[in-house]
Amino acid sequence: MCAMAIFGIVGLILFELIMRSRLSIAKFGISFFFTQAWDPVTGAFGALPFIYGTLVSSFLGLLIAVPLAIGVAIFLTEMCPQFLRGPLAFLTELLAAIPSVVYGLWAVFVLVPILRTDVNPLLARVFGWTGFFGGPNYGIGMLAAGVILAIMILPVISSLTREVMISVPHSQREAVLALGATRWEMIRMGVLRNARIGIVGSIILGLGRALGETMAVTMVIGNRPEIARSLFAPGYSMASVIANEFSEASDDLYLSALVEIGLALFLVTIVVNALARVLVWAVTRGAPARVA
Structure with missing residues (x-):
C-alpha cells in the first residue's frame, strides 16, 4: 500500500495538471509548443x-x-x-546538498561578473565568428545559466559514474593489463567501455536534474522570452516562467497556459529520469555489494 501510494501521488499530480491546463489545451492545441508569442495582455x-x-x-x-x-x-x-578518496568523494557529493538559491546568489555575485569581464570577451574574440558568442555582453544569459547548471549536475553524474565504474569486475582490469595495456588503455577499454551504458544513464539523469532546475537558473538566465542564437543573450526556461509569473496570472487562460508548461515539464522530466534509471540498472544489477 505504501508503494502504491507513490504511484497514486504521481497520478494525482498528473491528473491535476491536465485538468488545470484544459483551457489552454483546448484553445491552442499542439501549436502552443511551436508559437513564440507570449503576451498576457492580448491572450497570446x-x-x-x-x-x-x-x-x-x-x-x-x-x-x-x-x-x-x-x-x-x-x-x-x-x-x-x-x-x-573518501574526503574528495564527500566534497564532490556535498555540492548536491547545497540549496539552489545559494547557487543562484553565488552566480549573481561571483560567476556573472567573471563572465562579463573576463570569459565572455575572450569567447567573443576567439569564437565570435560562429555567431554563438556575439551581441551585448550582460553577464547574465544562457551561458551563465549553463555554467551554473553544470556545477549543480556535476555531483549527480560523477557519483553515479563512480558506482557504475566500481561495478565493473576487477577481472576485466586484470585481463586488459595482462595483455600489455597501459593504465590509461585499461581504463579506456576495460572500464569505460564496459560501463558506457551506465555512464549514459547517469548523464541522462543529470539532464533530468538540469531540465527541472528553477531558482538558480531564474536568477541568472535573464528571463526574457526570446529566441536568440548568441549564448550571451538572455533567455527563459520553463521552470523559470512558472516561478516568476504564476502569482501574476490575472485570468484563467494565463493560468492555464502556465500549468500546461508545467505539465510538459513534468512529463519530460519523468520520462528522462525513468530512462536514466533503466540504463543505470542495466549495468549495476549484477554488481556485488561493497563496503565503503
Whole structure:
C-alpha cells in the first residue's frame, strides 16, 4: 500500500495538471509548443521560447559538466590514493546538498561578473565568428545559466559514474593489463567501455536534474522570452516562467497556459529520469555489494 501510494501521488499530480491546463489545451492545441508569442495582455501564449531556453541551458550544462564529472569519477575510482578518496568523494557529493538559491546568489555575485569581464570577451574574440558568442555582453544569459547548471549536475553524474565504474569486475582490469595495456588503455577499454551504458544513464539523469532546475537558473538566465542564437543573450526556461509569473496570472487562460508548461515539464522530466534509471540498472544489477 505504501508503494502504491507513490504511484497514486504521481497520478494525482498528473491528473491535476491536465485538468488545470484544459483551457489552454483546448484553445491552442499542439501549436502552443511551436508559437513564440507570449503576451498576457492580448491572450497570446506560446511555449517555444521557454522550451528553447530550457533545452539550450540544459545541454550547455551537460557539455560542460560531463567531461569534468567523468574525469572526477575516473580519478576517484582508478587513480586517487586511498587516504584522499573518501574526503574528495564527500566534497564532490556535498555540492548536491547545497540549496539552489545559494547557487543562484553565488552566480549573481561571483560567476556573472567573471563572465562579463573576463570569459565572455575572450569567447567573443576567439569564437565570435560562429555567431554563438556575439551581441551585448550582460553577464547574465544562457551561458551563465549553463555554467551554473553544470556545477549543480556535476555531483549527480560523477557519483553515479563512480558506482557504475566500481561495478565493473576487477577481472576485466586484470585481463586488459595482462595483455600489455597501459593504465590509461585499461581504463579506456576495460572500464569505460564496459560501463558506457551506465555512464549514459547517469548523464541522462543529470539532464533530468538540469531540465527541472528553477531558482538558480531564474536568477541568472535573464528571463526574457526570446529566441536568440548568441549564448550571451538572455533567455527563459520553463521552470523559470512558472516561478516568476504564476502569482501574476490575472485570468484563467494565463493560468492555464502556465500549468500546461508545467505539465510538459513534468512529463519530460519523468520520462528522462525513468530512462536514466533503466540504463543505470542495466549495468549495476549484477554488481556485488561493497563496503565503503
